[in-house]
Amino acid sequence: MGLTSKKVLLLAVVIAVALFILTIWLWPRLSKGNWRAVLGRIGLLLATQISLFASIGLFANHSFGFYASWADLFGQEQAPGVVHNYETGPNGTKLKMLGSQRVSVAGGSKPSVGGRIDKVLVRGETSKINSPAYVYLPPQYFQAKYAHRKFPAAVVLTGYPGTAEALYKKLHFPQAQHDLVKQRKTQPTVLVMMRPTVAPPRDTECMDIPRGPQTETFFTQDLRKDISTHYRIGAEAKSWGIIGDSTGGYCALKMTMRHPDAYSTAVGLSANYRAPLDATTGDLFGGDRQLERENNLLWRQQHLPAPPVNLLVTSSKQGEPNYRHTLRFIEQTKTPSRVASIILDSGGHNFNTWRREIPAAMDWLGDHLKV
Template sequence: MGLTSKKVLLLAVCVAVALFVLTIWLWPRLSKKNWRTVLGRIGLLLATQLSLFASVGLVANNAFGFYASWADLFGQEQEPGVVTEYETGPNGTKLKTLGTEHLSIPGGSKPRLGGRIEKVLVQGEQSKISSPAYVYLPPQYFQREYAGKKFPATVVLTGYPGTAQALYKKLHFPQTQHRLLKEKKMQPTVLVMMRPTVAPPRDTECMDIPNGPQTETFFTKDLRADISQHYRIGTGAENWGIIGDSTGGYCALKMTMRHPEAFSTGVALSGNYKAPIDSTTGDLFGGSRRLERENNLLWRQRNLPAPPVNLLVTSSKQGEGNYRETLKFIEQTKSPSRIASIILDSGGHNFNTWRREIPAAMEWLGRHLQP
């Protein structure tokens, strides 16, 4: 049974309840003052506490999508799924199709009505990084009147560690776009849904780490080339946007600002403005102060020329730790960069807050991308 399985959660809750009842039932028998009863009391209390913590942890993981599997939880990655087909682009890069995913959209069983999610394996020619992605093709992609047209695309990133499945199972990016398309508030856009952790378990903060994973190259060069060769997607920066939450939001802003030739539009939902250094990241900068400064987005605004890009940032007056920095980022944005924001009165750093922001963010993003 998988980590996110409802059976695992139900089993954990049942065990916790059973141990609680057992503790109440056996406590009088274990009240004697000898080493056996003392050990019994310690054992029951410890088992009950552990089962309660496990239940709460599973509930939180299912709600927020921190880990997708047991291997993910314990820092071990599973091998990719069985390849069903593959295509080779003109530059020799390969994108492997691993299958399709169920989509909870009315008419989702028919691609021309609900679109389709394809799971693919992107293999980076320049970065030498391979990572899975979930590509949502909107209904128009399968309709006759759009057969000769290319579509804009948006990379959608989770936080760290995150799971890509949470982007359509919890945050409902495809479902939101489907609704906006029906309301004629957004143009059809291909969504490339991923987590930024493409060199697990390390949190690379979407950087080309000296003598380490070349994550920035993967997203700004390999991913765009591979996806554009496999699907009917434009190849120019004006055709590509990127949106993410938390760590993914920092990545979205940074890669748009550092690579306007790759992405014309970036959206950060509760994003940070510089990369943390901790046990999950390791040394990101190889001791280089210059590299550290260049990846600090507030420093970039003050000291480097502004790129011609569109940026959207979000925060909350109460509940978000990035509120003051977000205001500073907005204030420091210089032309030809263009800035917009979504500021809630209150909202924590969580899925519920981002679900409130995603519809407006997607509508805004759609207005700035060109087919």
């Protein structure tokens, strides 16, 4: 049974409840002062508390999608595919199709009504990084009226470590996009849903790390080229946006500010404004202080020319640690950059807060993408 399985969660809860009841029932019998009774009490307490913490951890992971599998949890994630699975053609390397599924909306069994989610394996020809992605194709993609039309696209990123499945199972990005289009509030847009952790288990913060994974190149060059080659998507930056939460939000803002020729529009949901340096990231900058400063978004705004891009940032007055820095980011934004914000009165760094912001953010994002 998988880490995210409801059966695993239910089993953990049942075990925790059973151990709690067993502890109450056996405690009077273990009240003696001999060593066996003492060891029995210690064993029951440890087993009960471990089962309780396991239940809480599994519930949190099921709700927020921190880890996708046992291998992911223990830092032993298996590779999603191998290079020889790819085919080549006159237009270059083809995406490896790993499967497709319906979208959880009314009439979702028909792609022309609910759209479709394709699971693909993207090969980074320049970065040498391979990573899976979930591509949401809106219903219009399958309708005769739009048969020869190209669509705008938005890369959708999780936080770290995150699971790509959470983007459509928990945060409901495709469903939000579907509802907005149905209400004629935005244009149909292809969503490319991914983790920013494309070199697991390392948190690369979407950096081209000196002598390390070239994550920034993967997202700004390889991903866009491969996806736009194989789907009807505009290839220019004006057709591409990027949205993410937490670490994914930092990646979205940073890559758009650093590469306006790749992305024209970015949304940072509860974004950080600089990369942390800790055990999960390692040395991101190879000791290069200038490179570190250039990846600090607040420093960039003060010392480097502003790019012609559209930026949306979100935070909460109470509950979000990035509120003060978000206000500073807004104040420092200079033309030709354009900035907008969603500021809630209260909200934490969690899925519930982001679900409140996503519809308005997707509406804004769609308004700024062009084909």
